[in-house]
Amino acid sequence: MVFAIGTKVRLIHTDDQGVVEDWLEHDLIAVRFWGSDELDEEVRVRPDGRVSLPFVDEVVAAGRTVEAERLCHSLHAYFILPGDAAAPILYQVDRLRDGGSFATRRVTAVQHGRPIFNAALSFHRDEPGLDHAVPAPEAVPEPEAVTSEVDLARQIADRIPERFRASLTGERAIDYRPIDPINPFEPLATDAELKVWLQASGELPDDPIVHQALLAYASDYGLLGTALRPHARSVFDPRIMAASLDHAMWFHRPFRADGWLLYATEGPSASGGRAFTRGTVHDREGRLVASVAQEGLVRLMDA
Secondary structure (H helix, E strand, C coil), rough: CCCHHHHCCEEEEECCCCEEEEEEEECEEEECCCCCCHHEEEECCCCCCCCHHHHHHHHHHHCCCCCCCEEEEEEEEEECCCCCCCEEEEEEEEEEEEECCEEEEEEEEECCCEEEEEEEEEEEECCCCCCCCCCCCCCCCCCCHEEEEEHHHHHCHHHCHHHHHHHCCCCCCCEEEEEECCCCCCCCCCCEEEEEEEEEECCCCCCHHHHHHHHHHHHHHHHHHHHHHHCCCCCCCCCCCEEEEEEEEEEECCCCCCCCEEEEEEEEEEECCCCCCEEEECCCCCCCEEEEEEEEEECCCCC
16 A cells, blocks of 8 residues: 655565565555555545644554554654655565564665665564553543634734645645644743644544554644744744754554544753753543654754
């Protein structure tokens, strides 16, 4: 299975039969199931197609090389080089291990002959065991009472740089609803914390790996911005160079990405031009479904 947005994307991996590859060209996210054409789905993204989905392809590409009952329980990824939205991406999946309970895959995204992203993913067959989790944050408003980020962006559209305006004010694949948002052009110093409700903008198929892929994509949201809050800065500050360096994620329990999820993030450290951030994801019933950690570049351009 592969997701493609407005450009040709090539997925390649090896199996017992040799090399398997496919080409897609869509202005939708296309969900393709080999051998089960009746399950094919398409999920619309914003019209301009200017979306980066660094994790969606990786999780799905790797997931389709393991048995269906084994789901991704962890991923560790590195952003190596910027991607080119106008060029094809080749995804190479290496089988590292197929054990009795676990399987491990390595995925490399290649563009212009150079690796731009790599990830290691581990898959596990569910089994009974101990069960506990930290509770969801308290005193959080329901998502229906929170303004969507698109609506917030439209209120300040005249201040958004033109190259970002259409993508930030148009329809999105994920509906983000930040709690206690800041004005990114007039930020005030606050705690290094952010909570946001999120869900896919459309209904998704029942395949669990599709929901994991969409949440992996969504989990990059706002992390570095959280670390900038105590310094009254934002990612729109021309004095800041911000970029994700690495990203880790753990999936704890089943969930649906087309239902509301509460993403609580914090930035406990910033030093040496880097910021460390982390987050937890709870479903609407309060169950902990995933955890996230990321380090990013937050370079002061006026230093």
